[in-house]
Amino acid sequence: MVAILLYFWESTLWLPLRGIALRKRWFGNRWKALDPTSLIATREIGLVPMLPFPPDFGLAPCQAPSLFADENGLFLETTDGRIEILDGIGWEDLKEDTHHLLVGNRKIRITSKRCIEILRRAKQRGEAPEAAARQAMWLAFSPSRAAREWKRWRLVSSPLRIYGPVLALGFFAGLPLAYVKLGTLPTLVLALWLWCVMAWTGCHLWWLGKRVYPGARSALRTDALLALIVPFHAMRAMEMASVHAVGTTHPVGLILSSGDFDNPWLGGFVRRVLHPMSGVTGDNRRANALRIPLVRALARCGREIEEFDTAPDRSSEPEAVSYCPRCHGLFLPGVETCADCHGMKLRRF
Numbered sequence: 001m002v003a004i005l006l007y008f009w010e011s012t013l014w015l016p017l018r019g020i021a022l023r024k025r026w027f028g029n030r031w032k033a034l035d036p037t038s039l040i041a042t043r044e045i046g047l048v049p050m051l052p053f054p055p056d057f058g059l060a061p062c063q064a065p066s067l068f069a070d071e072n073g074l075f076l077e078t079t080d081g082r083i084e085i086l087d088g089i090g091w092e093d094l095k096e097d098t099h100h101l102l103v104g105n106r107k108i109r110i111t112s113k114r115c116i117e118i119l120r121r122a123k124q125r126g127e128a129p130e131a132a133a134r135q136a137m138w139l140a141f142s143p144s145r146a147a148r149e150w151k152r153w154r155l156v157s158s159p160l161r162i163y164g165p166v167l168a169l170g171f172f173a174g175l176p177l178a179y180v181k182l183g184t185l186p187t188l189v190l191a192l193w194l195w196c197v198m199a200w201t202g203c204h205l206w207w208l209g210k211r212v213y214p215g216a217r218s219a220l221r222t223d224a225l226l227a228l229i230v231p232f233h234a235m236r237a238m239e240m241a242s243v244h245a246v247g248t249t250h251p252v253g254l255i256l257s258s259g260d261f262d263n264p265w266l267g268g269f270v271r272r273v274l275h276p277m278s279g280v281t282g283d284n285r286r287a288n289a290l291r292i293p294l295v296r297a298l299a300r301c302g303r304e305i306e307e308f309d310t311a312p313d314r315s316s317e318p319e320a321v322s323y324c325p326r327c328h329g330l331f332l333p334g335v336e337t338c339a340d341c342h343g344m345k346l347r348r349f
Helices: 001-010 113-127 129-141 143-156 158-182 186-214 215-230 230-236 239-245 253-256 265-272 283-300
Strands: 012-016 020-024 032-033 045-049 058-063 067-070 075-076 081-084 094-095 100-103 106-109
Touching: 001 012, 001 230, 012 032, 012 058, 012 239, 012 283, 020 253, 020 283, 032 239, 045 129, 045 158, 045 215, 067 129, 067 283, 075 129, 081 129, 081 158, 094 113, 094 143, 113 129, 113 215, 143 186, 143 239, 143 283, 158 186, 158 230, 158 239, 186 215, 186 230, 186 253, 215 230, 215 239, 230 265, 253 265, 253 283, 265 283
Parallel strands: none
Antiparallel strands: 012 045, 020 032, 020 058, 067 075, 075 081, 094 100, 100 106
């Protein structure tokens, strides 16, 4: 029972509240969005459960860049979703931490240091922080780049797809059966062989940090060392390393790359960009900064942003006469604004 509880604990990811984990459905190219705030959340991070068995091969923990830039300068989105304006910020004010990006006296939680790789390279080229943040956003939204990142991850992680199930079956089924049926010595031999698989898993993670994702080298090396001594960590090595594979990709780019244009999360995201809330400080500025890369990404797929500004289905509420264009809430006669969206004016069907 203790081993099973430890396995389930290792079958979780803690992601920043700004992040969204996508899970590819078993059939087709559709994605399901997993919100870190839906189950357990702290002030900075929330829990995203993995599939216990079979392994969660289609998990893509994405995180949008935390820094934004528009024509008026640089600003950031805090962990709780607030927008803060950054005045006079230079490269000396941006620093890296283990799990945070330090912006002046602010700490922004990040999943992987890969998400600030673009900023690091732009600093080396001598570009301004505003230009670096703008470029990071454009690249994060690019469907073609997201497709390449996902394809590369599927290729370099293919051996880990085998190691995880082998270790899980070996520890939870192989060792007890070997002890009951064959005795102590065969059980020890099987345990030694399973440890060799754990060691090979650690070597694979070490190689990923050295050759494939050098921006996340320290984190992958830590996972490699843990895989040598913690069987449950080695069993979920693929899912834990996936946070680095898509650390520079926005969920929109990955969804568009697979052609899942009817995805509910994508529709909600586009509507939030089209209809910012006037009563929320900075929401209009964030929407303006996101609109340009979003329009470019949709155009590459032959779509326009106005196609997502549609009315919701009211078959479940046939008496509704109006709806909120932002959250698609349905309303009966006598209501003019949406309270959840800070007084957004409703539209009639």
